[in-house]
Amino acid sequence: MYDYLIVGSGLFGAVFAYEAKKRGKKCLIIDKRDHAGGNVYCESVEGINVHKYGAHIFHTNDKRIWDYVNSFVEFNRYTNTPVANYKGELYNLPFNMNTFYQLWKVKTPAEAKAVIADQIKDLNITDPQNLEEQALSLVGTDIYEKLIKGYTEKQWGRDAKDLPAFIIKRLPVRFTYDNNYFNDTYQGIPNGGYNKLTEGLLEGTEVRLNENYFDNKEYYNSLAPQIVFTGKIDQYYDYQFGKLQYRSLRFDQQTLDTDNYQGSALVNYTERDIPYTRIIEHKHFEFGTQPKTVITHEHPAEWDGSNEPFYPINDQLNNETYKKYKELADQEQNVIFGGRLAEYRYYDMHQIIGSALKKVETHFGTK
Template sequence: MKFNTKNYDYLIVGAGPFGMIFAHEAAKRGKRSLVVEKRPYIGGNTHTHTEHGITVHDFGAHIFHTDNKEVWDYIRKFAEFNGYQNQVVANYKGTLYNLPFNMNTFYQMWGTKTPDEAHAKIEEQKQIALKDLGDRQPRNLEEQAISLIGTDIYNKLIKGYTEKQWGRKATELPAFIIKRLPVRFIYDNNYFNHRYQGIPVGGYTQIFENMVAESNGLVDVLTDTDFFDYKETLLSEFPRVLYTGMIDQFFDYKFGELEYRSLRFEHEVIDSDNYQGNAVINYTDSETPY
């Protein structure tokens, strides 16, 4: 493949959100970009399409959330957003619990009705399970999770789900992973604390299509084009390259291979207008294979 590099200021590898927003912002400043993308579409892991009147997130649901009003106003120039809030339900062997961990979860688990009662239950379980922890910090995800919410919630809502997600024992995972999960001693099922939340009506792909359309012809996109098929040529011909792929692959793995968390999605069409009653349900026991 021949690349006419004389007309471009940037080569951008990857047509995901970072690459496409960079190209759009460069175009606003009069800079021309060539975007190469190995997939047959733009949008990266936020790619969406419409099927049977449903907006399908091909790589899992992405909820936009931020406290930054400038960011919120910026993204809404390219799509209308709904007011969706992520309120997850966990299914543990047929029993349902609210996520993230909050007073609703504690009541469902233990029947506690006040924050003091919930704190006491967690502290009781923590002291028994982590009696050898002493003053040291939790060393792995299991210790961190138990120190946050006790053994009952850990065993029912975290352990099996997390080990399925990561393909590792919880004791082999770093403690910081679980710190990002909110624990609230109020009755609030909203997963995120951010002021601005939602999902674009009609999906994410339109956002990046609109960015290209508004670039005044300064953004060209080549899909079905693998950067690594032309790596040496492209690096020699383009003085400025924005690379958004796997960094170990870029360096031909000469510094070693990084470990990546990944998922396999299986799609099924069900003849129902309301199959499970909630947008997201986590199956948290280890026996359920998803």
């Protein structure tokens, strides 16, 4: 009946389905959730597009990908400029001259660099071995203690000394007065929410919701000669090498009878003893003027198999386990693995779309 069975309706599966349809192929998408779109799904509450699975801000330097997503829905000019709250004090993110002035009253890059150099001169960190050492070597002790340590340890549920150094390398540090978190050429949010993007990608493709591939794997495999699998790769192989580990999130959503709660889409809470990492105020993603507002407290959580796996824990043990699964996946003739869970890596949205387009070009041999 179908040329492709696609397991999962997130961005990877949706892009593959759209591109396959353009090439005359018939796809069936199944998803265990009651909605399509994966983690970029938005729910309308009080006229506000609520990011149900945490804040999603699109950013890329790739004009091809920017033009691609804008062909389905026009993106607005939203720029990510989060604020950090440490014991009631507010600091601009990412770390930049505004942050350094707020901390030390320094006004020039040379003064800021001098403060950081003075703070780390006796630490003797030449080859950072963990996240703590990496962060200290980048920004010194004040920023590490106030704005990194507590937040990161909450996020990952582990001591900073036990986390790999590469995690913090994603964090921008700038000696300019620039609060733009992402230094990419293109950035924004779809006007009307991310559902506009996924609906455009999925238009004309059959999507069945509330259907779990693993409830009847044999039946679903019989529906198409080719499978695109975007779920957990270890589950696909019945966990034969053990379970890969993840961090999860829990969202506490509230509708408030005020038009503006915090004045920013994102405020991070960096103290270790505050249980949530940030508060999201969704209306600010689209410059909303609704009379009410919706906020979400984002709580990090251990992944126990029953909640959603959000962040792969790419330490040495998990990476070695994943390699064993990937060796099996590479031998498959009729199964394409793609996306965050199937590839066990952290992806931004533009990276998932780019990965799906590359997979399509490799698979079909055409652009």
